[in-house]
Amino acid sequence: MLPVWKPAEPASATPNTAYRRLGMIRYTATATAPRIENGSLALDLPMSASPATGFDEIWPATGEVESGELGGVYYAHDKNTVLCAAYVPYQDEYRRPVFNAYSRAFDVLEQLGYPTIFRMWNSIGEINGNNHQGLEVYRDFCLGRALAFDEQALDVTQAPAATGIGARERGVWFYLLATSRQGVTNIENPVQISAYSYPDRYGPRAPQFARASFLPGSAQEEAGTIYVSGTASIRGHQSVNIGDLEAQVHTSMENIAGLVSPENLLKHGVPGTFGLAAIRSSKVYVRHDADLPKVRDLLGGYLPAGADVAYFPVDICRSDLLVEIEAIMQ
Ligand code: 3HB
DSSP: OOOEEEEOOOTTSOOOOSSOEEEEEEEESSOOOOEEETTEEEEEEEOSSSGGGOEEEEEEOSSOOEEEEETTEEEEEOSSEEEEEEEEOOOSOOHHHHHHHHHHHHHHHHHHTOOEEEEEEEEEETTTSBOTTSOBHHHHHHHHHHHHHHHTTOOGGGOOEEEEEEESSSSEEEEEEEESOSOOEEEOOTTBOOGGGOOGGGOSSOOOOBSEEEEOOOSSOOSOEEEEEEEOSEEBTEEOSTTOHHHHHHHHHHHHHHHTSHHHHHHTTOOSOOSGGGEEEEEEEESSGGGHHHHHHHHTTTSOTTSEEEEEEOOBSSTTOOEEEEEEEO
């Protein structure tokens, strides 16, 4: 399942509802809370320097869409897939409100009958700042999310591919996709320790996500899809190439290449051939605005010419990381 990316529609434009959609995530300069608009989910994320550099990510539907809100979580589903989103306003401690929001999202999935999440995106304002107790905001967020997974008795290996990245406003926004289909496979990277096994020097609870998730094809869309998590210059559990932008870009892309290599996919029982040439879209997060042209230039050697690629000037979950890259492959 692939998203469609379109140049941002002006806020005043009548939305293009020519085809069915689960929802639209607008990557733009200012945020909104999630909402239902014309029967589908809408959410504006504060990730771009200006509306002009933003775009709309549309998740298509394969049938009639039913949408609504439960416990502050907005959703739209088509019997195959559900798209859910929630917003946590700025707090001086995120542990409890993030736990609550994720728990409500899990309730929605259970009520609607979508047992398997295959991708989550988390935009976290002031991600490297500290909460009122001096705990880094990202670590505070990870604690709340981990407690919500605990409550579901979800084994860590069931956590799907994810991104946890900075935002340009305060607050936390997340959206996720879950399927009623069988056969989602989470993929780990042989050169990285699984995020959920990071030692506690990175925070009271490890981040719960897989390095990638494979969603098998469906009747409507034969090819399976790999969703690669936000990937950075990490080997083992350590950040490497500190202060070296170019080396961080290369290591991030080498990490992705190894993750979807034939040997690693075979080891995880994932069918099909992927690799960097299969990238259909990629989001690239760059800590310093001034580094954007350089990163764009370096990635030209890795990303296929036809892929949709977007760059975001935002902070990254560890303060020693300068760049992070995610991708969708088919
Ligand atoms: C996360 O905490 O969900 C996460 C963070 C990252 C990369 C991928 C996922 O920096």
